[in-house]
Amino acid sequence: MPQPWDRAALRSPRSTSPKNPTFGPRNPLVPNPAGTKAYILKPMTRKLQLFIFIPILLFGCKSSTSNPREQTASTETVAGPMVSFTFDDGATSDIAGFKFGEWNEMILSHLENEDLKAVFFVTGKNKLDEKGQFLLKSWDDRGHSLANHSFAHLNFSSEKNTASLFEKELKKTDSIISGLGNSVKLFRFPYLKEGQNKSKVDSIRNILRSNGYTNGYVTIDASDWFVNARLIKRIKEVGVEKAEIERFRDFYLQHIMERANYYEKLSYEMNERHIAHTLLLHHNLTSALFLDDLIEKFKEEGWETVHADQAYRDKVFEKIPDAGFAGESLIWSMAKQSGKYDGSLRYPAEDSRYEKGKMDSLGL
Numbered sequence: 001m002p003q004p005w006d007r008a009a010l011r012s013p014r015s016t017s018p019k020n021p022t023f024g025p026r027n028p029l030v031p032n033p034a035g036t037k038a039y040i041l042k043p044m045t046r047k048l049q050l051f052i053f054i055p056i057l058l059f060g061c062k063s064s065t066s067n068p069r070e071q072t073a074s075t076e077t078v079a080g081p082m083v084s085f086t087f088d089d090g091a092t093s094d095i096a097g098f099k100f101g102e103w104n105e106m107i108l109s110h111l112e113n114e115d116l117k118a119v120f121f122v123t124g125k126n127k128l129d130e131k132g133q134f135l136l137k138s139w140d141d142r143g144h145s146l147a148n149h150s151f152a153h154l155n156f157s158s159e160k161n162t163a164s165l166f167e168k169e170l171k172k173t174d175s176i177i178s179g180l181g182n183s184v185k186l187f188r189f190p191y192l193k194e195g196q197n198k199s200k201v202d203s204i205r206n207i208l209r210s211n212g213y214t215n216g217y218v219t220i221d222a223s224d225w226f227v228n229a230r231l232i233k234r235i236k237e238v239g240v241e242k243a244e245i246e247r248f249r250d251f252y253l254q255h256i257m258e259r260a261n262y263y264e265k266l267s268y269e270m271n272e273r274h275i276a277h278t279l280l281l282h283h284n285l286t287s288a289l290f291l292d293d294l295i296e297k298f299k300e301e302g303w304e305t306v307h308a309d310q311a312y313r314d315k316v317f318e319k320i321p322d323a324g325f326a327g328e329s330l331i332w333s334m335a336k337q338s339g340k341y342d343g344s345l346r347y348p349a350e351d352s353r354y355e356k357g358k359m360d361s362l363g364l
């Protein structure tokens with residue numbers, strides 16, 4: 001039976017750019033508004049590539065990005081940490097002068113240029129209209145996995161959002177994504193909130209299990225959403241040419257790498273090995289503008305990039321924290337449960353409050 005997203009207007013061949021006349025990109029790598037070419041990412045990327053090329057000559061290339069899906073070796077045997085990319089929500093609006101179809105295409109192009117597959121965690125609410133259907137199809141057609149991020153993005157650690165409401169939310173979005181070829185039974189909690197007490201966490205976990213789902217855990221959490229919000233605010237205030245986007249990029253790269261290295265260190269102490277991480281980013285403007293540089297940065301610092309569905313095969317994701325320690329990133333929960341980090345673990349693990357002062361002082 002034909003699905004709503006099978007309409008001819010939205011159809012595009014696999015592995016090619018969607019050519020939807022309304023939302024499709026004109027030029028995926030060049031931001032749309034007049035004059036925005038003043039912000040050019042490519043020269044930096046090429047410079048970073050040189051930095052990467054020399055170590056590869058000296059030490060050889062262990063990158064999995066040539067064809068990571070064919071890797072069969074255990075992810076536990078590699079020498080360094082691995083990172084994969086996951087994106088939450090899925091927005092369908094134009095952002096600060098960047099057309100929806102174009103900034104979405106920028107994210108997809110960055111991933112494609114690195115031969116990387118991501119998992120997109122879908123909120124259902126805004127995916128029922130034409131733009132929402134176009135977005136889902138654009139991700140599915142490019143071979144990325146589509147997972148469940150609830151329908152209305154509720155906080156399930158709030159008392160009013162009950163376990164039975166959780167089940168309705170899970171099923172609504174499941175019905176939206178399950179017909180797509182690359183849907184997977186992973187669920188990511190909005191705000192990473194699994195429930196405010198042990199019995200509710202247990203109920204929700206039972207619902208997930210009986211619906212064939214597992215938790216789409218985050219191991220590296222960060223506040224990309226906050227940098228994104230500040231960047232958009234600045235562009236709206238002064239225009240894209242005067243927004244000093246490269247200074248936001250530098251902060252973003254430094255922030256994400258700082259959090260990645262923090263969670264990797266914590267993880268290594270507990271697991272005594274490098275794991276395959278799942279980094280939480282959002283489907284937003286910072287991902288569109290900076291993802292290529294972020295991927296380069298990870299590689300420059302010795303991380304291996306892997307497909308997100310491959311990362312979820314790491315055995316660390318079988319270590320479900322006790323219900324009393326649910327929420328935040330998986331690594332944070334494990335550390336909390338170990339009882340060894342009570343003096344150093346902050347709560348909430350990540351929040352705008354930690355970045356606001358730094359951005360204020362930099363004038364960002």
Ligand SMILES: [Zn+2]
Pocket residue numbers: 088089149153190191
């Ligand atoms: Zn979300």
